[in-house]
Amino acid sequence: MLLQAAVEEIIEKAPDAGLSITSIIRKIEGVRNRLLRTHGQEIAPYWMDLNAGEAEYPLLFPVGSLDSVIIDGRRYPWAQMNSRGYSRYYYTYSGVIGLVPTPQEDVTQGLTLFYKKTLVPLTVNDLNGEVGFDPEYDWLVVYGALIDITRGADAAEFKAKYDELLDDYLRTATTPEPTQIQVVDW
Template sequence: MKLQEILDEIAEKYPHDLSNDSVIRKINLIQNELFRTTFRINTMTQYDILKDVFAYPLPATRSNIIDVLVNDQEYNYQDVKKGATVPFYYFTDGNELGIYPTPDKDSAGGLIIFHYREPRKLTTSDLGAEPELDRDFHMLLVYGALAQIGEVFQDTAMINNYTAKYNGLIEEFQRVNDEVPDYPVIEDVMGVWQ
């Protein structure tokens, strides 16, 4: 579903007088929460290391950083106020990742940051955008937004109704992802060739 279709679905299920900005803000909050809790997708960002440059932009929020490699060596997180084992990485106030020791030479693609993917923010200026959430579960955004709209209007029945539908879809997602395919057992034929 495109963002406009999600907005239309929400308005059809519960007519309201909230602005698109207000509803999209709720959709973004729900999508961010889902990526933080349910749809954890590992990804990576790679940077060129530059001589004498210790700080690089964070590709995700601090809590979504999984691992840091510098020239194929794993660096551990360290609070700079505590004693550290070298090498390590730390976070700066400017939403940057600092590496220590400071690089003494350039290295193409030498910094790899593994992190959980964060969804792109949806806006009223691009109602044709499609959320990054799995297409089969776009109704989570509809039901989640409807529950939050119910809170705005203090409509307990609506909150309960759409929260139950939202939770049902979360359970369905988890059930689908917990299913293990039943692959056939493959014989060890290597012994035959020896």
């Protein structure tokens, strides 16, 4: 749902609230951020090509957002640089991810980094952009904002719709583990 559509739905369902568009956007952002913090941020994959002889690659997102790493179909654990505990691992420093051992051949999209998407603030300039929550359940953000805006019977009605939709979201929106492909040496 576009942010503009969410704002229009809120104005339509709570016309007496008298809130500015900026205030409504703040409420939408607050609900979205609360949902993502409480029920998990979206994990997204980022693919990079492995290059023979190249052990270090730039990270295009904050190191703290890195969730897991799969290299050529195998999950790699994190360890400190020059660690002796693992034969295969990745390490990070200053916006770089390093791989041990160093890749010996080029592999197109052989490095898959799963990272937590960063929450971006919503502004009036983003009205033509997405709300930033699961598109199948973006009404959760609308109902959550309406709960904050309205009072009495209206708030109770929106709370009931929110709770029902949240229950459905929690049943269906589990984050699967990134697939690990078993590699068998013959």
